Amino acid sequence: xxxxxxxxxxxxxxxxxxLNSDSTVVYLTVTxxxxxxxxIVNVNLASDGEGILTSRDHPxxxxxxxxxxxxxxxxxxxxSGGAGNGTYQVATIVSDTQFTVTGTVGNSTGGxxxxxxxxxxxxxxxxxxxxxxxxxxxxxxxxxxxxxxxLLDNEPVATGTTYAVTRSGNHVTQETWTNTLSTxxxxxxxxxYTGNKVTQEVRxxxxxxxxxxxxxxxxxxxxxxxxxxxxxxxxxx
Numbered sequence: 281x282x283x284x285x286x287x288x289x290x291x292x293x294x295x296x297x298x299l300n301s302d303s304t305v306v307y308l309t310v311t312x313x314x315x316x317x318x319x320i321v322n323v324n325l326a327s328d329g330e331g332i333l334t335s336r337d338h339p340x341x342x343x344x345x346x347x348x349x350x351x352x353x354x355x356x357x358x359x360s361g362g363a364g365n366g367t368y369q370v371a372t373i374v375s376d377t378q379f380t381v382t383g384t385v386g387n388s389t390g391g392x393x394x395x396x397x398x399x400x401x402x403x404x405x406x407x408x409x410x411x412x413x414x415x416x417x418x419x420x421x422x423x424x425x426x427x428x429x430x431l432l433d434n435e436p437v438a439t440g441t442t443y444a445v446t447r448s449g450n451h452v453t454q455e456t457w458t459n460t461l462s463t464x465x466x467x468x469x470x471x472x473y474t475g476n477k478v479t480q481e482v483r484x485x486x487x488x489x490x491x492x493x494x495x496x497x498x499x500x501x502x503x504x505x506x507x508x509x510x511x512x513x514x515x516x517x
Contacts, residue, residue: 308395313389315391319380321380322377353367353369356392360391368382414429428494462490464486466490477506482498493517496515496516499511
């Protein structure tokens with residue numbers, strides 16, 4: 281039986297430019313008519329007269345939860361009073377000139393919006409069997425999970441990383457790695473002592489904002505006399 285047009289959709293195909301995207305490529309810019317709280321954005325047609333529906337020339341991708349797909353990025357600037365400004369992800373395409381976003385927007389008029397693809401591997405399948413680091417079946421989330429897991433066990437050693445130690449008396453109470461340029465925290469290890477013995481350490485990995493926790497593990501140590509006889513690791517995040 282032949283494959284018909286209704287059998288396929290935009291998430292079934294990825295073109296070369298989209299696959300090569302690192303999520304910084306702006307593939308379409310249009311002017312904004314208005315943003316309407318809590319999540320509606322009204323835009324004008326592109327200069328060639330086409331809209332943003334996936335059936336037209338500018339296939340803006342909305343979130344597709346059925347395949348865990350994330351919507352394209354929409355960077356909105358120049359709105360009245362800045363009420364609609366921000367970076368959002370496209371939630372749904374309502375019409376050629378209207379879409380909704382994740383998050384919330386304020387009421388505003390004017391401005392423009394740049395559409396950006398997700399990173400090219402975001403919606404490409406990943407075979408997660410035979411490993412226990414990630415449950416994702418998509419490449420980009422799986423790579424992120426693996427990277428965060430590795431960072432829990434290893435020191436951030438990339439160029440542009442600053443390392444600092446916090447002490448209380450003779451005890452190291454925390455190790456901190458930060459992004460030298462932004463000064464945002466990358467990773468911390470906090471130590472708890474009983475006497476002179478480390479009884480627990482909490483390893484925490486942060487998102488690029490330096491605040492949001494994306495991975496965390498607590499390690500508890502047991503002793504016989506002054507010797508470590510065992511440890512238990514619990515993955516918290």
